[in-house]
Amino acid sequence: MKQQLSIGIPIVASLAAFVLVLLALLAGSRPGFMEDFDIVTFNTSALGKNLLSTATDDNKPTSTTDGLCDGLGGAFGRLCSSATAEAETIESEIVSAIDDIGNAIADKLADTLGIHEFYSLHVLAICEGSFTPNATAPSPGRNVTNCTMGLSDGYNVSAIFDHQLQIGPFKLTLADLGFTDDIQSAFDTLNQVTKAFAIILIISVALTGLALVASLASLFLIPRKERAALLSNVVISLVALLMLIASALVVTIGSCIVVSKVNDLGDDVGLSATAGYRYTIFTWVAVGLMIVAFAYWLRQFLAFRRGSRSGANGHRKPARDSEESSHYYGETREKRNKSSVMGRNLFTRARRT
CATH class of the missing domain: 4.10.860 (DNA Excision Repair, Uvrb; Chain A)
Structure with missing residues (x-):
């Protein structure tokens, strides 16, 4: 009973991790939904300031x-x-x-060039809009006007810039604004990093959900097949943890590298970028929760193996309930009775001879 109650620890940890990674996947998938939880945001309000x-x-x-x-x-x-x-x-x-x-x-x-003031990159979409009350206000808010699916249409943010400039009133291109090959290379790197991160995060959501299901199933499986239940939970939670760590590392390191390059190279043309620190915190909290779940199952499995080895070496494990205890002591009493009967028979035979 005590062990079943303690299983609530990995269940709660897995559930919380699953909710966090699911929200991280869906953030920004539609206008206004968790807009502040972006991977990278590009500020284009001053794009073309060199002109x-x-x-x-x-x-x-x-x-x-x-x-x-x-x-x-x-x-x-x-x-x-x-x-x-x-x-x-x-x-x-x-x-x-x-x-x-x-x-x-x-x-x-x-607005004059025909583009939006910011473009925020999420796992499933690229959102665009304007700052409120204006772009030069300290800590401005965001008014999202549109979101484009990135997972299906690609994450090429520079192509979106170029397209909107060409249909604007001045028919400009990124080259007209002074975009260099180095800036384009930074956007290409971001495109590849985001694709890899999206795939890893989707797998992480599936594995975290599987870890939650396995934890719930263990409530019923441990009394019957304890070793199999513990081992499967250890393996599933470990794989989910490794995928979460990979996704957190990709989004943390990748976004920092891209932001640093864009800010260094884009200052002359009025382009800047910021990494989504809230999103990064989200992913690392999920990693911490899955560590709790994995540590619990590993501890339980090692305790089970120690108990099994003790039984194999001739030291009986403590009885788990009254039924097992009575069965054990019943067997012991029966053996003692048989031994005493055999002893009396031998003594009788010896006196006859």
């Missing part, structure tokens, strides 16, 4: 007051210096106004 900065730099006024008052003294020198300072103040205000205009344009730059 904007060139235009604003060309329109900034150049200083014409440098060295103008050199060589003048007395009242003329003071008057010239005062006029020069006033001119520099006006010039600074003009430059600041141009920068403010540039920032306002940058906030609407993605």
